[in-house]
Amino acid sequence: MPLDTSAYNLALLRVDGRRWNELRRIHAQIRTQPAADGSSYLEMGHTKVMCVVTGPSESGARRVGTTGGAAAGALGSGGGGSRDGDAEVVVSVVLAGFSSVDRKRRGRNDKGILELQSTISSALSSSLHTHLYPRSTISISLHVLSQDGSLLAALLNAATLACIDAGIAMTDYVAACTAGSTSTYAANDEKADPLLDMNHQEEQELPGLTVATLGQSDRVIVLVCESRVQVSRLEGMLAVGVDGCKQVRDIMDKVVREKGRRMLEEGAIEKGVGLEDMDLD
């Protein structure tokens, strides 16, 4: 078995050979399912997720009467962020049985998944212009194929890409990543280095948080910290996390522009009037 995270101080190397401020390899694709309104596939290291967006579409009859997004369907839940008349963002997350080392059955009402769904839903609602699509539903299905840490961040990023692919108007990218610290809470090491983008092993052993920002700005729209950490270390972790989000945004931006360029080359879409003015490089 390889070394654990306590070996960091020997050579400033993490368990997978990264430095403290390095992201894992991020690979992303959009429009992976042409039949869907929007789709994406994203890998952050060995965390692999795919996302399909349907909508904005007319709300089902069942939903018409309900006000707001509090009503969560049996399948997709975590709807939120919509006042009466705004589009509702419904998120469903499915963890594939084979996605982690142990096959673990999760019930329909698994609290962890419900929380993921509602976090993603409220984060995206704040970036999507839901007011442009009144009385409709934007349904986001996320499938986790493989888990290796930073799951929430990967889901947020994949959902953003799929929404862009679906052409839903939004303020900016929601770019997310995790940040941690190199020593445990109990060690109480004030001088511990912050860490960017934690993998599964690090998440198990070290304190960490997930942060998402809106595009290139410093506006934090998601901040989830489920582990115990000294408040003095939090600032460093947050700074590294926000910085990481910007890197993630640039990577996603490149993916979108690349895809757009190729679609133009292939003639998959007509050059519209507006598109000419756009700088697609």
Add this chain to the structure above:
Amino acid sequence: MASLKRSLDRDPLAASISSKVYVRSTKSGKVQKIVREVYLRRDIPCSSKLCQSCLQAAPRDAAGRPIPFVLSDKPAGTSKFPQGHYLVPDTNAFLNAMDLFEQASAFYDVVVLQVVLEEVRNRSLPLYNRLISLTKSEEKRFYVFFNEFRLETHVARLEGESVNDRNDRAVRKATKWYSEHLARTKAKKVPAVVMLSNDRDNLRKARDEGIPACSMSEYVKQLKDGDRLLDLIPESEEGEFTKEKRTGENLYPEYFTMSKMMTGVKAGLLHQGTFNVSPYNYLEGSIRVPAFPKSLIILGRENINRAIDGDLVVVEILPKDQWKSPSTKVIEEDAVTKNENPDAEVGEDFVSEKERKALQEEVKRTQSKTTEGHAQPTAKVVGVIKRNWRQYVGHIDQSSVSQSGQGRKQDTVFVIPMDKKIPKIRLRTRQVAELVGKRILVAIDAWDRGSRHPSGHFIRSLGELETKAAETEALLLEYDVQYRPFPKTVLDCLPQEGHGWKVPESTDDAGWRDRADLRDLLICSIDPIGCQDIDDALHSRPLPNGNVEVGVHIADVSHFVKPNNAMDMEASVRGTTVYLVDKRIDMLPMLLGTDLCSLKPYVERYAFSVIWELSPDADIVNVRFTKSVIKSREAFSYEQAQLRVDDASQQDELTLSIRTLLELSKKLKQRRIEAGALSLSSPEVKVQMESETSDPIDVKTKEHLATMSLVEEFMLLANTTVAAKIYDAFPQTAILRRHGAPPKTNFDELANQLKVKKGMELSIESSRALADSLDTCVDPKEPFFNTLIRIMATRCMMAAEYFCSGTQAYDDFRHYGLASEIYTHFTSPIRRYADLVAHRQLAAAIEYEPVHPSVRSRGRLEAVCKNINVRHRNAQLAGRASIAYYVGQSLRGKATEEDGFVIKIFSNGFVVLVPRFGIESLIRLRDIAEPEPEATFDAENYVLTTAGSREVRVELFQKVRVKVTDQKDEATGKRGVKMELIRTL
């Protein structure tokens, strides 16, 4: 649909990403396949001070500090590598010869490869920790090179290649890369990079590839003091080369495989437990397993099957017809195996004739017995889960040294460990002549099936036998007491003012925050004579409402020792102060222990106070806890305090308050006894030393004064009060102390003995019943008899232990001996770490300071408890061993006659306890008369009758007159007390 496949191919980074795949099995037996990413990089430095290019690319941490380079630019040379060299050892080199790497004379500039570090960690955590501390020491210059993450040295496992072969290849590749990399530095003298391995195949391949490589012994021979170091190379290692030719028959049964043991234990067919060797019979061991109320016995060399005292083993129960009763015979290893030749390995009978004979008599005896009840479940060892081998102190058996060979030939000798429970260790050394007559430290390397005795290697010599320095160090090593001076990092945590530190004058100072000013109270401390580390002080004063205010003030150590700094870490490792007769090994540096924290008289000190309002009947009306500043008026010794209390002419306020305390303490004690507290006993003595030469002159049994129980009662009261408070505040993580009720079977033998010999009943339903029945065990003719029974009852008890409240149910918190529902240690933070933790928890509970994470992380606390339990026990044992040693010394050259009591009886000897010296010793029949008299042993009635050369009748609890002399025990090399029977009384 767009393809999701081969996303790696288009990635420019693809070349630098690899993955590590391995399979592990979980505790529940599931097999998991783990895949981990590995990012390969080029910026991992070689860390040689010769190399400029790496220095420029050196990585930096978040604060921008680079890691300093480790490997010297002028490394030492050897005869073969005069230009200097760096070492790259493989895993086995570290596993087998960690002692060598820790030598101060050689083994500098070592590159520890990541692959090696990982393997060491998997194989042995203690060795891994030792290796890590080597890499942290600045002078040794060990550098961990993460070869798996460097692009050039990363090695992927080939198809069909074993993990070991792959790792060997990784070591070779890294060594080669180092050589080439250093050659590029264009230094004047490029050091050689030498691979150290004992794997012949690996060495051959390395040479084929042109990599300088040495086996361990080849390398050591090139060093200056090679001969000395050669001894440190463990036995097994040289075996690597000679293994093939030694195909002697296997003497011991093979161990089961781990999985077989695990399934067996799970199914209840096999049992797992810690193996203990009987102190009187080296061929008998016992093991306590949950499935049986009585402990299982393991008899004979073959059944013990290479287990050593303390090992965690798995045993199989033998068929019922082979069950035996515990031995009633003393069998000492040195007597039976005296003439064994350490060189002879094959061709000898495994169970020697003599051993067989010794055990034969046993079997006959049990089988002839009609009563079946005596046979105990008997088992044999089928495997070892975890060895508990440590380093052992011993000396070379003079008789095993061959006379012929002189000079530098390697000899095989036996080392006899000081601890009688450890078997002889076979040792090969080239320096027999120097080592004979010395205390030496050895380690056991292996015990394979073909060898009667375990084999080990020499670590270092402590000095001549029987010199004070060597014996004290031996004792400390045997009980694993940390006795090295405090390192600088620890001393740096002390207040800068040193002895000049004072309680700040201004009450506005930060140190005064939330502290009660108790300087005007009449506080005094009562301790043994010459006590320097004064933990506790007391006061009492009448209140207007007729009640009494009583305060216990404890040194505020937690003010000086902050959690998680170097001093705290050191203290948590040491766990307790160890008191030897002539020496004290402190838990905290002297400055704190004997000055700044110590509640010395006439000066102001910080304290942590527990203040009760007690009714005249000693009922608690209320209690408060506060940090405080006190000024002790006087530091009494128990004797002084007693005199003062007894002297009716003393009517000053201080004396009156001590009298009040005394009155109250009697009531408290009475109440405790009514609740069932036990008054136990152990044969305690005190060695008086001559003040100048510190040679022991006399031994005194400890007196008991009323003032002692005064202090004791209030400390107990403080401890229980604090325990309740911290448990209330931290139900999951309070540090408490419990004393389990002893299992009924522990008392079976003693109860039976009392019944048979004295017609007395011992009832053990509850601690109260036990206390009462102990009170009735009185022999009107023999006042000491009651104490004797108490001593023996004490030995049947469980050990009290520290624990973290979340790990036990509330009902199990009970302290059996003190008959208290909840208990902790609070009153001696200078000398016990548990108290320090309790202080921190109490401070947090009264909201004096925020809760520090280390005192509420349960995992951390459990680890602390585990450690201090062991340390506490070792400290007690070391203290007792030290007293025993000095008792022997004080008797040196003298022979005294004393009364003693028979406390244990065997078929060929008996054990006598001499209360005057607090020592016990075995008297064997063969010591009584020459030739050894015939004896009949009546095990039912505990009577041994001899006939022939001398006729005596010895029974249990009998009073005997013995001659006590001091004699060097040839077996252990320990000077000890020897008793001879003069007559029975």
